[in-house]
Amino acid sequence: MLMTPEEMGRADALAAESGIDSYALMVSAGRAVAACLLRCYPAAQRAVVLCGPGNNGGDGYVAARAFAETGMKVALFHLGDPARLSGDALRARQDCGMDSAGLDGFRPEQGDVIIDALFGAGLARPLSDEIAAVIARAEGLPVIAVDLPSGVSGLTGQVLGAAFTASHTVTFMAAKPGHYLLPGRAHCGRLEMFDIGIPRRILAEAAGDHHLNTPALWADSLPRAGADSHKFSRGHLGVFSGGASATGAARLAAMAGLKAGAGLVTIAAAPQAILVNAAHLTAIMLKRIEDVSALRDWIADKRLSAFVLGPGFGISAETRDFAETLIGRPLVLDADGLTAFAEQPEALFDRLEAAPETCVMTPHAGEFARLFPDLAEDSDLGKPEKALRAARRAHAVVLYKGADTVIASPDGRIAINANAPPWLATAGSGDVLSGTIGGLLAQGVPAFEAAAAGAWLHGEAGNRAGAGLTAEDLPTHLPSIHEIIDNGR
Template identity: 45%
Template sequence: MSLPTSKPGPRPILTAAETRAAEEAIFARGVPVVDLMEQAGAAVAEAAWRYAAMPPTLILCGPGNNGGDGYVAARHLAERGVHVRVAATGEPKTEAAAAMRARWDGPVEAIEGARSAPLVIDALFGTGLVRPLDSALAAELARLTAAAKLSIAVDLPSGVSTDDGAVLSPVPVFDLTVALGALKPAHLLQPSAPYCGRVAVADIGLDGGAARLWEVERPHLPAPGPADHKYSRGLLAVIGGAMPGAALLAATAAQRAGAGYVVLTGENITGGPHALVRRGEAEALADARTGAVVVGPGLGRDSAARRRLRAAMEAGHRLVIDADGLALLADGGISHLKRLAEPAVLTPHEGEFKRLFGDLPGSKVDRARAAAERSGAIVLLKGADSVVAHPDGRAAVTQTAPAWLASAGTGDVLAGIIGALLARGIDPFAAAQAALWLHGDAARRAGAALIADDLPTHLPAALAACA
């Protein structure tokens, strides 16, 4: 089943202010507000028509333009023969919403005590909400959606903060959210993302071309050609240390992610594929054919580990720093990152991030951007809603990752995938995003109760999907 969607390519993510600016640009071209609202409401109706097979429907309309979209959707659905009822918080408070209320020729009920319906559409409050819903209204929304078989939110579930994904008041879990014009951060960030359910983007003519934030998309990673060989596919060095199993996970993942030649350094490392080459650290770092280095997984935090990290940073190769490497960087090492010829990729989880950068203000996207600017590195802030940020302010957010990834060693696998893509010659910002997609897809293929060791075996299928 298809739904109204935006144009092909990476889907832009707009904040509330960016959405308003994009709308103002449309109005500046002479398009009336009511015409844009008409288009938005019609898109909601079309999405509901395709998604829900249109049982009797109750549309909840708020006082602003989100409510105006609801009145438009009600009219379009009624014209298609759907039994539609409208319940509102009161009279519209914007001129455009009032105009759309006037075009709806059916009755308007009060929300308090309204009967539910098999399909409930929430058009109470959308982009730009900054305060909690009135507790009585939140309770009515919860009651009506709980009694429905399906629920759809217009732009955003009411009670969700647009830019940081905060849940301002109790929010039902919706089956579908119709994002108007573009994705918003709350569609992808935690904790709001799960409340949105499936998200469909309705193209209403907003220009997201100037966006600095995108959704991570499936990358295009062509298979090797007849002229390729193991070195052209990328030689990656993984620097082992105190916990050899973590480095072995990263190295194995790199092999399965398409690296042509993977070298693993360190003592007492046993097992792993026979194709994995063991070599001394100094030799691996001095090899001019080395395309990238992964340092940190299982490295340790003693003086030997610190020496290994310093050697990796001084070798002049593309660099991924993870796990123990990040802990060592937290002790005054961030300033050295800006001396690198090309941005390193840092892969902290929240705890590592705070040790590196402190309690930065703002949303997860804001914090990752600030950290990238401060360090001069590509910062991949991990989590269910991983964010990749570039020092120049560009950033990308993933779809919610499988929760089973919250287990030991999965970050080591991610570091190995990034390293393989860097060794292949892919731009670090693009490599971090592509690795996130491959990592998540491998996890979905691995299924419930996965462990990190399972992921490399599913990477070839994930990689094949990107050819």
Template identity: 50%
Template sequence: MAHEILTVDEMYRADRAAMAAGVPGPELMESAGAAVAHAIRERWSPWPVAVLCGPGNNGGDGFVAARLLAKAGWPVRLGLLGSTESLKGDAAWAAGTWTGPVEPLGTALLDEAELVIDALFGAGLSRPLDGVALGVVEELVRRGTPVVAVDVPSGIRGDDGKVLGAAPRAVLTVTFFRHKPGHLLLPGRALCGELVVADIGIPARVLDGIEPLCRRNDPELWGGRYPWPSLGGHKYSRGHAVILGGEVMTGAGRLAARAALRVGAGLATIAAPPPAVQIYALSMPSVIVQPVADSGAFAELIADPRRNAVLIGPGGGVSAETRSAVRAAVEAGKAGVLDADVFGSFAGDAEALFSGLSDRWLLTPHEGEFGRVFGGLTGSKLERARAAARRSGAVVLLKGADTVVAHPDGRAVINDNAPPDLATAGSGDVLAGMALGLIAQGMSAFDAACAAAWLHGEAGRQAGPGLIAEDLPEALPAVLRRLKAQ
């Protein structure tokens, strides 16, 4: 399975490289339109379909799909934004293969349609819809007619998933060669429906000259480096994860510790404020609880080189002590995860947080926390995560249904398997604990972040509707069994 994600510009380069390698443009367009028609015929029986074509190559794909569906006996009406005389290049060629009527684009095309093919604008749209195109899309949204989108639903910007003016909610989107960021980033992901990535004859070797840095998260990216237990291993060889616990919000540290153990860490220690030691000790017999009165005592605890990975932030409190604990862990040469209250503790003083960080550290903010230390960054979620990683020197996992993991060197992964059920208190603490446990076992922070994000999503699917954060570590064994079987 191909996991590269191409920006709009990279996709244009792939098209040009394919044609330079001897694949004619009309052949690519014929294959694209055929892929759309094939996907439709696989899912529906013939019924009245309206094909909405735009003035560019996306519209050309629509002409091909219309011709092939009509040939297969489907009742087809085709509407064009503009005139056939104004079409150029491959789009003009495709229009020339259509022998049926070409109607002006308008809402009347929707009147008898049971299915609509949206071939108005593809991923390269750069300005908001307006005029008749906007009116048709808004009417399409109002009517709720099933939509099959060509490349992306019209109005979705391919590089970031942003809606430009309006966009229909497709039940199926057929794109070509590789994903674009807008297929996986919100709100585009929510509007694409089922997503099919069709092979249209672009040789995979064209990517050698493009070298895309973004991938869709999948075990194929990191599964070969997953730290499965070995016969000669023991608990100390599987890493010792240390979690700095809080005095009041004790659940966060406990969830993280359990997740770290479930994902394979050999030992987990919660460094607990003395008043909370009993709470931690009574709740989890498999976790070591160590009283730690202040950041100095925490520094002494992690001085042991066997305690090789540290998590600071979940439930720890926004305080000078949290800041000092971060500094102690960084100066001790540890690897680990910084989450939650770390970002509040360094709000307004981001450079102090970044001092000494490297790609052995993972930052795991949600959008609100991200803004506290990276508030000046703009652009898409992908662009902001990449910029944050460059600025901090650490790996950044920007959480959400469309989680982005970014490395300081520009590599990035978009995770798209998270169910909405994960939007519950403590879910992020489990994610941080999973990443911590993997780092403790020797995975790089980047691989650990990617693996944890994917496992977190799969655990959410395993637990299903009604899940609470406590369910996620308990769902991991079944997920890991399936992963190992692959």
């Protein structure tokens, strides 16, 4: 479960309305922060606790008191006027019973560990020069962030002027989108989650449509093979090849579709690409498709259950014609299949409106900017909001690729994928992703679930293949969907 800062605030309010002691929750949070420092930095000489003017600062005062109770040396600093504190934060400061100094009094010492309790996930404005100066002075010291490193937006992961780079981040009950979106993820260090006592029913009531992409989100949508299964019942995926000198991308996608569980995979190729493909194919079939008329004849066979168009296909009027012919059938549009509509994206979106959520679009940042230039340029929007607005405009599931891939559905669901290793950034990797999604679509997995599952399986394949992988390695390392089902993941 992911919760936006606004949703987490609502959960806090619902907890208080239900009779749960909000100060007891703060004490649990502050002590969890203290436990993190004591466990991770047993040789620390001094805990430097930086407290902000809200409840995040209240957690810091609780942590400071906990450190003092262990006999650790504590240096306590406050932002703003502590006399203006109210509610639980005021009580936490009073119970702390320690003197504090203004932030400008902070001077680092050898053996310091910083507790960043200035701002939590709800920060929506750039940090002041005063705080930026403190961040600069703390450079090189271990930092434990309370909820989220100060300066990182909990909603978008964007850095608001400056931000701490934490070694550990301690958050409570549910992670925020900013924990997993870049660049925020790079500022969080090791993320630790603590249950401080808010019932799950309250979290569920307050939560929205943001999710961390894990098998729990889509495993129930995966097909289960039965004793009577045969290759046609497992779906038939069609992948379109480029010309004679651009056939490799389609073969990568086709093999991934086969490994993802499709019963049959066929590469559709123009006459000049038939022999090149034939020389490299065994389990994957080959079909000659010379023009749109031949395509219409081929897809009249309803046993063809999904298609992948774009990898290596080329950018031309024919690309647009092929795409428009395929709309209405489960379809992955990637690479050239997207860029072909860069001059007139609305033509694609208008066609998709008649067949909503049958298409998965998989743009990287450059392709996204070609199709949705206004969204790409809007610095006020985070990646999830950009992907969601794009999905609603296009009437398609949008998988916005990157190190922090986001999958969005027109119905409002958003999944943030966080399991992909950096060595997936290699030529052909995206073709494997498209084929994996296509293989799932061919088996009847709905578009959003197929896109989310494909992204996770792709990341897991990268982890299993290891550093130094090439795209050719990825299909052989894809986990089988039956492994996911059998493991209950």
